[in-house]
Amino acid sequence: MRRRLAHALTPLRLAALVYVGLMLLVLVAAPLLAPADPLSQDVADRLASPGGAHVLGTDELGRDILSRIIYGARVELLIALGATLVSMLLGTLLGLLGGYFGGIVEVITMRVVVDVLLAFPPIILVLLAVTLRGPGTGTLIAAMGVLFAPTFARIAYGQVISVKRLEFVEAATAFGAPTRTRLFGVILPNISAPLIVQVSLTIATAILLESGLSYLGLGVVPPTPSWGSMVAQGQRYLSSDPHVLLVPGAFVVLTILAFGLVGDALRSGLDPKSRSNR
Amino acid sequence: MTQPVLEKAPPPPATALLEIDDVSVEFGGGKKWKPVTHGISFSVAPGETVALVGESGSGKSVTAMAILDLLPANARRTGSIRLDGEELVGASEKRLRQVRGCDVAVIFQEPMTALNPVYTIGHHLSEAIRSHRDVSKAEAAEKAVDLLRQVHMPSPEEKVKHYPHQLSGGQRQRAMIAMAMASEPRLLIADEPTTALDVTVQAEILDLVRELQQRTGMGVLIITHDMGVVADVSDRVVVMRDGRVVETAPSRELFARPQHDYTTALLEAVPRLGSGTTSSAVADRSAPPVLDLEGVAIEYPGSWRKSGFRAGHDLDISVAPGEIVGLVGESGSGKSTIGRLAMGLLPVAAGRMEVGGRDVSAGSRADLVHIRSQVSMVFQDPASSLDPRRTIGQSITDPLRWTRKLTSTKACRARAQELLDDVRLPKEWVDRYPHELSGGQRQRVGIARAMATNPRLLVADEPTSALDVSVQAAVLDLFSELQREHGFSCLFITHDLSVVEQLATSVVVLQHGRVVEQGPTARVLNDPQEDYTRRLIAAAPVPDPDLQAQRRAQRLAG
Numbered sequence: 001m002r003r004r005l006a007h008a009l010t011p012l013r014l015a016a017l018v019y020v021g022l023m024l025l026v027l028v029a030a031p032l033l034a035p036a037d038p039l040s041q042d043v044a045d046r047l048a049s050p051g052g053a054h055v056l057g058t059d060e061l062g063r064d065i066l067s068r069i070i071y072g073a074r075v076e077l078l079i080a081l082g083a084t085l086v087s088m089l090l091g092t093l094l095g096l097l098g099g100y101f102g103g104i105v106e107v108i109t110m111r112v113v114v115d116v117l118l119a120f121p122p123i124i125l126v127l128l129a130v131t132l133r134g135p136g137t138g139t140l141i142a143a144m145g146v147l148f149a150p151t152f153a154r155i156a157y158g159q160v161i162s163v164k165r166l167e168f169v170e171a172a173t174a175f176g177a178p179t180r181t182r183l184f185g186v187i188l189p190n191i192s193a194p195l196i197v198q199v200s201l202t203i204a205t206a207i208l209l210e211s212g213l214s215y216l217g218l219g220v221v222p223p224t225p226s227w228g229s230m231v232a233q234g235q236r237y238l239s240s241d242p243h244v245l246l247v248p249g250a251f252v253v254l255t256i257l258a259f260g261l262v263g264d265a266l267r268s269g270l271d272p273k274s275r276s277n278r
Numbered sequence: 279m280t281q282p283v284l285e286k287a288p289p290p291p292a293t294a295l296l297e298i299d300d301v302s303v304e305f306g307g308g309k310k311w312k313p314v315t316h317g318i319s320f321s322v323a324p325g326e327t328v329a330l331v332g333e334s335g336s337g338k339s340v341t342a343m344a345i346l347d348l349l350p351a352n353a354r355r356t357g358s359i360r361l362d363g364e365e366l367v368g369a370s371e372k373r374l375r376q377v378r379g380c381d382v383a384v385i386f387q388e389p390m391t392a393l394n395p396v397y398t399i400g401h402h403l404s405e406a407i408r409s410h411r412d413v414s415k416a417e418a419a420e421k422a423v424d425l426l427r428q429v430h431m432p433s434p435e436e437k438v439k440h441y442p443h444q445l446s447g448g449q450r451q452r453a454m455i456a457m458a459m460a461s462e463p464r465l466l467i468a469d470e471p472t473t474a475l476d477v478t479v480q481a482e483i484l485d486l487v488r489e490l491q492q493r494t495g496m497g498v499l500i501i502t503h504d505m506g507v508v509a510d511v512s513d514r515v516v517v518m519r520d521g522r523v524v525e526t527a528p529s530r531e532l533f534a535r536p537q538h539d540y541t542t543a544l545l546e547a548v549p550r551l552g553s554g555t556t557s558s559a560v561a562d563r564s565a566p567p568v569l570d571l572e573g574v575a576i577e578y579p580g581s582w583r584k585s586g587f588r589a590g591h592d593l594d595i596s597v598a599p600g601e602i603v604g605l606v607g608e609s610g611s612g613k614s615t616i617g618r619l620a621m622g623l624l625p626v627a628a629g630r631m632e633v634g635g636r637d638v639s640a641g642s643r644a645d646l647v648h649i650r651s652q653v654s655m656v657f658q659d660p661a662s663s664l665d666p667r668r669t670i671g672q673s674i675t676d677p678l679r680w681t682r683k684l685t686s687t688k689a690c691r692a693r694a695q696e697l698l699d700d701v702r703l704p705k706e707w708v709d710r711y712p713h714e715l716s717g718g719q720r721q722r723v724g725i726a727r728a729m730a731t732n733p734r735l736l737v738a739d740e741p742t743s744a745l746d747v748s749v750q751a752a753v754l755d756l757f758s759e760l761q762r763e764h765g766f767s768c769l770f771i772t773h774d775l776s777v778v779e780q781l782a783t784s785v786v787v788l789q790h791g792r793v794v795e796q797g798p799t800a801r802v803l804n805d806p807q808e809d810y811t812r813r814l815i816a817a818a819p820v821p822d823p824d825l826q827a828q829r830r831a832q833r834l835a836g
Contacts, residue, residue, distance in 0.1 A: 166662050167657045167658070167659055167662040167663035168662060168663050168664055168665045168666075170623065170657075170663075171655070171657055171663050171664075171727075172665075172676070172680070173623060174621045174622075174623055174650075174654075174655045175650065175654070175655075175676060175677035175680055175681070175727070175731075176646075176647070176650040176677060176680045176681045177676070177680040178680065181680060186665060189665075189667045190665070190666070190667055
């Protein structure tokens with residue numbers, strides 16, 4: 001296991017892993033790390049360039065951009081992780097049940113729920129949720145969680161279909177394992193690798209979608225800092241003070257890239273075909 | 279040496295067709311090359327059949343594939359391979375392609391994977407014909423039918439329009455042979471050509487290869503692990519082990535006087551029909567049977583709104599305490615289905631099933647709990663019947679935890695160690711994972727798991743068919759020992775009659791889901807009453823060239 005992971009870690013992936021680690025640190029320790037209050041305005045020093053008193057400059061209201069990035073990251077990650085957790089639990093359960101039982105259960109889980117969800121354009125679905133429940137972190141987590149569930153469901157479904165035919169699952173039945181044990185104790189551990197890979201990829205997608213929604217004003221409610229809304233505000237100063245847009249934009253790109261790379265690392269690290277001990 | 283009918287053994291011609299001289303195959307890349315075979319040398323003369331024999335990992339397939347350079351990208355070959363004096367090592371890719379299609383043909387173990395599922399058999403054959411002969415499509419199509427006729431395919435005019443999945447396994451292998459024969463090759467390489475086939479079909483395919491060889495005078499190199507097949511077809515035998523040739527000898531000599539210890543051990547390990555070894559199990563017929571089927575029918579449940587498939591009809595089978603019943607039959611005979619029924623994995627569709635004196639035909643939850651307290655199972659493939667994510671200790675005691683007989687981790691671990699000891703594996707191995715074990719060791723773990731619940735009846739579904747012969751012998755010995763010690767009854771499912779003879783007190787012969795014949799082992803095997811049983815016994819190759827030649831003559835005559 002360790003050898004496999006070491007083999008999958010290229011310098012680029014290692015850098016991505018370090019970056020993701022830093023992001024997680026920010027999630028718990030934002031108040032300690034941020035140099036200033038993300039909401040306090042310093043109108044005298046508005047639109048300051050990076051360097052100087054404010055490391056990454058200030059925005060049009062004189063708020064410290066680095067602090068807003070750090071607090072924004074916190075919101076961003078909270079939503080992305082929350083949505084991913086919801087979608088993983090929901091999707092895996094749907095896929096497990098549909099794949100294992102087949103028949104009418106499959107029709108309900110995979111066709112009625114999953115396929116219908118996939119037919120919705122993502123933005124419309126989230127728009128619907130925001131309209132019904134009002135914008136906010138909770139709404140976003142729930143809406144995006146449901147939105148990303150089909151991917152997990154499909155991965156889990158396909159894996160269950162191939163794993164449930166293996167003899168060790170039949171052996172579990174033959175030796176009297178109850179259905180719950182067969183599903184969660186025998187099949188689930190054997191299909192977990194591709195699901196774990198999907199987790200990191202879903203986090204990246206969630207960050208992108210949340211940024212997009214905040215950019216459209218459908219995401220996190222101002223004045224709570226969010227990368228998407230920072231980009232939206234910065235747009236107006238693109239020609240005079242590009243850093244207001246570019247700094248949060250760069251963080252969105254970097255973060256998505258980092259989670260994507262970690263996903264790649266996990267994929268090759270957990271892939272049974274690349275196991276050195278076989 | 280008085281083999282009248284099909285005695286061929288021509289004097290070995292002076293010039294060899296294929297000469298393999300000091301060939302090594304190495305895997306790796308860059309500067310690190312790891313040899314998997316070391317200096318292999320042998321030859322094949324025109325009209326001669328050479329068998330390349332060895333257990334898994336001996337390097338026999340790799341050696342055969344090296345001849346045509348069909349090795350994976352990370353492998354290379356060294357040494358000299360000459361076909362009719364022409365050097366093939368270092369030959370251009372273009373020349374190798376010509377050799378592959380034309381001079382040397384290959385047939386593989388599983389014809390389904392070697393045939394393209396989206397093309398018809400006729401298309402495959404026409405392609406093979408047109409790739410090396412300049413003929414029109416119509417002529418090729420005609421020739422395709424002709425080739426199928428030569429390999430005795432039933433209704434060849436129809437079969438050319440069929441897709442691979444529409445043919446049976448034996449018919450697919452015939453089609454593969456027809457393709458191979460399209461170019462009238464001088465050498466045929468057959469890589470385990472009958473391993474995936476039933477014995478009666480195997481006999482037909484081997485007869486066919488022999489017939490074609492006599493007609494065309496081609497050389498045949500057959501790769502196999504089955505000493506029965508070797509005795510049946512080969513003139514000379516090359517025995518391989520761990521990438522080296524341990525012995526090369528004419529077939530008769532090898533079987534009569536093996537020179538190398540390994541060959542001797544290999545031959546001794548092969549279970550042979552009529553060897554005289556019989557079961558040590560003693561059935562207690564005064565006590566009520568452990569398993570009793572009366573007029574049972576078995577059905578695989580159909581999918582939504584489709585009726586199921588009936589895989590067993592009107593079965594009357596009974597297993598007495600301490601008895602080992604061998605269930606034999608070819609694929610599709612329903613032998614595994616009966617095993618699954620006894621384990622409660624399939625419902626009783628009609629009739630009556632009793633386990634340990636209790637009627638469990640209804641298949642209620644309580645019935646299933648009862649079955650699982652009495653019956654246990656050893657599966658066919660130990661590589662897939664153990665959960666790769668659990669240690670062998672966990673796997674062994676899972677049945678106990680699932681049925682709540684043992685709950686504490688400590689007690690489970692202790693019991694697992696005890697069971698490992700029972701199956702002659704080191705106790706310290708409880709924390710190992712299945713992939714760290716060899717096939718035979720894994721099957722020991724499978725047996726330990728089956729023993730964990732102290733079952734009265736053990737269902738063993740082809741427990742040794744995935745293992746090498748020498749390993750099979752050890753596992754079967756262990757099985758008999760455990761049966762003597764613990765006295766459980768057993769339903770032993772196998773396609774191998776010699777294993778049944780060695781192990782079972784009585785035999786049930788199955789065909790198409792019905793019992794053809796049943797009775798005490800010695801009676802059924804020595805004096806079969808039914809035609810099908812006779813054919814089954816006649817088709818099983820015996821690892822003795824002289825005896826096998828007699829049997830072949832008898833089979834072809836009758």
